[in-house]
Amino acid sequence: MREHRRTALRHPLSLAVTHILLALADGARHGYAIKQEVEERSGGEVRLGPGTLYEAVQRLEDAGYIEETSGAEDPENGQQAQRRYYRLTAEGWSVLRTEMRHLARLVDRARAHPRLRGAGLA
Numbered sequence: 001m002r003e004h005r006r007t008a009l010r011h012p013l014s015l016a017v018t019h020i021l022l023a024l025a026d027g028a029r030h031g032y033a034i035k036q037e038v039e040e041r042s043g044g045e046v047r048l049g050p051g052t053l054y055e056a057v058q059r060l061e062d063a064g065y066i067e068e069t070s071g072a073e074d075p076e077n078g079q080q081a082q083r084r085y086y087r088l089t090a091e092g093w094s095v096l097r098t099e100m101r102h103l104a105r106l107v108d109r110a111r112a113h114p115r116l117r118g119a120g121l122a
Helices: 015-024 031-041 050-063 078-082 090-112
Strands: 066-069 085-088
Touching: 015 031, 015 050, 015 085, 015 090, 031 050, 050 066, 050 085, 085 090
Parallel strands: none
Antiparallel strands: 066 085
């Protein structure tokens, strides 16, 4: 694992970054698996291009929210052996929980707004 200087990220986090953290909540994943999980969880509404994905992963790693970890115990092929796997750090879990609380409050406020009550926010 590489040592990085810590780089602070702006909060609230972008939607793409929040989705990446959420994808890693189920365990370590490599970049393409993160991309697939984000697309699946969002019903295809959030699609991360390679530039967006890997730039965000680098920023999250620099901030100390995720870290590179060993991949599959017994890789099936050479490509799988070369993949970089990432997992949430303790700080990453804390940030993810905080972001989820912020989003829940935002949705609660939207649900309470009279002009948004019929917008399917139930």
